[in-house]
Amino acid sequence: METSADRRLSAAHPRLKELLFTLRRFLKNPLSVIGLSLVVIFGIIALLAPVLAPPKYPDPFRIPHTGFRIEPSPPSAAHPLGTMQQQYDMLYGLIWGTRSAFRIGVFVVAANLLIGIILGVLAGYFGGAWDEIIMRITDIFFAIPYLVMAMALVVAIGRGLKAVTIVLIITGWPSYTRVLRSDILVTRGRDFIQAARASGASHLRIMINHILPNAMYSVLILASLNIGTTILTAAALSFLGLGSETGTADWGQIISLCRNWIVGAPGNRFAYWYVVFIPGFVISLFVLGWNLMGDAVRDIFDPRMRRR
Amino acid sequence: MRPAGAGALAETRDLVTNFYTFEGVVHALNGVSVVIRRGETYGLVGESGCGKSVTVRSLMRIVQAPGRIDSGAILLFLNDSDQGAGVEILERTETYMQSIRGSDISMIFQEPGAALNPVLSVRDQVGESFRLHRMEQMIDETLAGLEESRRGMRSGSPRRLVRALQGALLRAESRGFKRFAAAVSRIDAELAQLESRDEAAARIRREALNDARDRARPRGGASAVARRIPLLRRYRRPLDATIRRHVVELLRSLGIPNPANVAERYPHELSGGMQQRIVIAMALACHPTLLVADEPTSNLDVTIQAQIVELIKDLKRSTISSVLFITHDLGLVAEVCDRVTVMYAGDVSETAAVAELFARPLHPYTQGLLASVPKVDQREELSMIPGAVPNLIRPPEGCRFHPRCPRRMEVCSREKPPAVEHLPDHWVACHLYPPAVRKAAAGGTT
Numbered sequence: 001m002e003t004s005a006d007r008r009l010s011a012a013h014p015r016l017k018e019l020l021f022t023l024r025r026f027l028k029n030p031l032s033v034i035g036l037s038l039v040v041i042f043g044i045i046a047l048l049a050p051v052l053a054p055p056k057y058p059d060p061f062r063i064p065h066t067g068f069r070i071e072p073s074p075p076s077a078a079h080p081l082g083t084m085q086q087q088y089d090m091l092y093g094l095i096w097g098t099r100s101a102f103r104i105g106v107f108v109v110a111a112n113l114l115i116g117i118i119l120g121v122l123a124g125y126f127g128g129a130w131d132e133i134i135m136r137i138t139d140i141f142f143a144i145p146y147l148v149m150a151m152a153l154v155v156a157i158g159r160g161l162k163a164v165t166i167v168l169i170i171t172g173w174p175s176y177t178r179v180l181r182s183d184i185l186v187t188r189g190r191d192f193i194q195a196a197r198a199s200g201a202s203h204l205r206i207m208i209n210h211i212l213p214n215a216m217y218s219v220l221i222l223a224s225l226n227i228g229t230t231i232l233t234a235a236a237l238s239f240l241g242l243g244s245e246t247g248t249a250d251w252g253q254i255i256s257l258c259r260n261w262i263v264g265a266p267g268n269r270f271a272y273w274y275v276v277f278i279p280g281f282v283i284s285l286f287v288l289g290w291n292l293m294g295d296a297v298r299d300i301f302d303p304r305m306r307r308r
Numbered sequence: 309m310r311p312a313g314a315g316a317l318a319e320t321r322d323l324v325t326n327f328y329t330f331e332g333v334v335h336a337l338n339g340v341s342v343v344i345r346r347g348e349t350y351g352l353v354g355e356s357g358c359g360k361s362v363t364v365r366s367l368m369r370i371v372q373a374p375g376r377i378d379s380g381a382i383l384l385f386l387n388d389s390d391q392g393a394g395v396e397i398l399e400r401t402e403t404y405m406q407s408i409r410g411s412d413i414s415m416i417f418q419e420p421g422a423a424l425n426p427v428l429s430v431r432d433q434v435g436e437s438f439r440l441h442r443m444e445q446m447i448d449e450t451l452a453g454l455e456e457s458r459r460g461m462r463s464g465s466p467r468r469l470v471r472a473l474q475g476a477l478l479r480a481e482s483r484g485f486k487r488f489a490a491a492v493s494r495i496d497a498e499l500a501q502l503e504s505r506d507e508a509a510a511r512i513r514r515e516a517l518n519d520a521r522d523r524a525r526p527r528g529g530a531s532a533v534a535r536r537i538p539l540l541r542r543y544r545r546p547l548d549a550t551i552r553r554h555v556v557e558l559l560r561s562l563g564i565p566n567p568a569n570v571a572e573r574y575p576h577e578l579s580g581g582m583q584q585r586i587v588i589a590m591a592l593a594c595h596p597t598l599l600v601a602d603e604p605t606s607n608l609d610v611t612i613q614a615q616i617v618e619l620i621k622d623l624k625r626s627t628i629s630s631v632l633f634i635t636h637d638l639g640l641v642a643e644v645c646d647r648v649t650v651m652y653a654g655d656v657s658e659t660a661a662v663a664e665l666f667a668r669p670l671h672p673y674t675q676g677l678l679a680s681v682p683k684v685d686q687r688e689e690l691s692m693i694p695g696a697v698p699n700l701i702r703p704p705e706g707c708r709f710h711p712r713c714p715r716r717m718e719v720c721s722r723e724k725p726p727a728v729e730h731l732p733d734h735w736v737a738c739h740l741y742p743p744a745v746r747k748a749a750a751g752g753t754t
Binding site: 195198213 | 368408
């Protein structure tokens with residue numbers, strides 16, 4: 001059935017038409033809409049952090065705390081989501097922690113992607129010695145347990161969010177390189193690459209115009225899925241006491257501050273439910289949002305999928 | 309060694325191409341010598357794996373790893389200047405090859421579905437040939453078009469001003485990036501002299517100029533990278549439009565219905581026959597001297613096959629000089645080709661004009677091949693060649709066909725037979741026709 005929107009579409013510029021088509025496809029899938037909304041909501045929270053939680057100190061990433069009482073206190077008028085150990089305000093920590101999460105997640109994954117693509121292209125397209133060297137290096141990375149290596153490197157560099165970021169960049173790229181390499185190997189053998197060579201295209205052009213657009217999907221999906229995982233790893237490092245300093249607005253740090261209270265009080269296991277449930281829920285939502293987005297990205301980018 | 313016939317366009321001499329695989333060295337081409345003459349349709353026939361495709365891939369120097377051209381010569385006689393000795397392409401640089409491929413020699417691939425990049429629209433894909441080999445012509449044409457609108461510039465129409473600016477930038481780009489900034493400042497001065505009565509015109513001019521200046525500022529690598537970013541490439545739109553016009557024109561000339569619409573489609577939205585036409589369009593974009601058609605119809609149904617064959621025949625008459633037709637379909641060879649070479653397991657068995665070959669097949673393999681083609685009025689059982697194609701890692705010694713040959717002799721397993729001209733312009737490589745006998749036979753016929 002042709003709606004008025006369809007008729008307007010057919011009159012529009014082809015580029016615009018394509019964009020609208022993409023949007024409509026995207027909006028038809030409830031899961032991708034949920035994913036996008038979650039990420040957008042977190043984005044707004046991060047952007048509006050100074051409004052939602054006005055900083056008390058010159059460094060806004062220091063969580064304000066009222067008093068030094070060890071025991072967390074439940075949600076109240078002064079602290080809508082309660083406080084953590086040493087009376088750090090939960091709401092403030094979560095809001096400014098969103099900023100840290102975006103910083104770490106997006107920045108680390110972007111850097112990983114860049115390194116991964118460059119090395120993956122070298123290994124996959126040019127092969128030979130490059131392939132051998134790069135793949136053996138990734139093997140070394142995969143041989144060491146991820147978290148153990150990250151911990152060792154953080155200890156070597158020195159703690160703090162910056163160190164965590166650097167370490168996650170160093171340890172994160174091998175999976176991208178591997179996935180991209182295998183996709184390039186598959187694409188490289190396909191006929192249209194031969195056809196492009198036969199029509200006189202240079203290696204660089206074949207790489208950029210023909211191979212990468214065909215081989216990129218898995219890596220892009222991996223990247224959007226990995227934003228969540230990266231946040232989790234950063235949180236895990238903070239939880240282990242290797243991340244940011246005590247009192248920094250960072251979700252891992254918040255969980256670290258709360259870990260002593262997870263088991264609750266004797267006789268009442270759920271006495272401190274809020275210090276476990278609230279930050280855990282927020283992190284889960286964030287990771288879920290990115291994962292759903294990751295699936296949507298694939299549906300949008302791949303012309304073979306979009307016309308189904 | 310066979311002399312290059314008069315009017316040769318491409319020639320291979322004793323070409324040896326090997327594939328260094330894990331199982332061992334595959335001796336794919338065992339000294340292949342073929343001559344493709346100017347203006348002819350040349351057929352290359354043989355069963356699967358006999359080295360037809362490897363021969364043409366060697367000819368274009370696009371043999372895939374782990375394959376390598378190990379010895380022999382490939383000569384091209386593309387224009388009059390190198391008509392004498394020819395261009396030995398094995399000694400040329402890869403850059404030279406890139407300028408030849410797709411321009412002087414282009415190729416139609418076997419499987420149209422696989423030969424098209426699934427993520428590029430038809431327009432981008434066919435347009436790539438123009439971008440690779442006809443960029444200067446495209447820029448010139450675009451500039452001519454822009455010049456037209458530039459003449460109306462004095463009238464102060466803002467749209468025209470922007471177009472003039474785009475033209476200047478394109479021109480600057482076509483002459484190298486260094487002149488880019490100079491061109492921008494020159495236009496700046498030129499435009500400043502214009503009185504702009506219209507407020508909107510002034511605003512658009514300012515924006516366009518700022519836009520251009522932003523792009524002109526970064527030098528060298530950075531600006532080259534910036535120019536690739538889609539939003540910054542807006543000034544290239546007139547160029548894209550020119551290329552698109554050429555693509556649509558090309559598609560129309562190939563008899564594709566509704567070419568403007570097809571140009572915007574992606575390969576998977578088209579039928580097999582249509583995809584093959586697009587592949588042909590890509591190959592023909594730059595009017596090649598030699599068109600290589602690697603089994604162009606083997607994956608199409610019969611009616612489409614006929615259409616594609618007709619199309620290639622038409623094109624051969626109108627635009628292309630020579631066609632190298634690879635196929636295992638003898639019927640097709642009879643219909644399309646002028647001369648034909650039969651290959652077996654990396655060896656050239658026999659070369660002759662089509663009618664001659666079908667009338668007097670000399671090589672036992674050719675005879676077997678022709679006998680195994682079913683005929684409409686055939687009553688008796690179809691004959692076949694016993695045995696199978698040999699493993700090319702350990703090919704038979706001597707003549708590679710001898711284990712399956714009904715007329716093998718003792719010498720066949722020892723020596724590789726040389727190619728001899730047994731009848732006028734009818735070459736055969738078989739010990740049944742030794743050079744001495746050829747002279748006697750030739751003497752007998754005259």
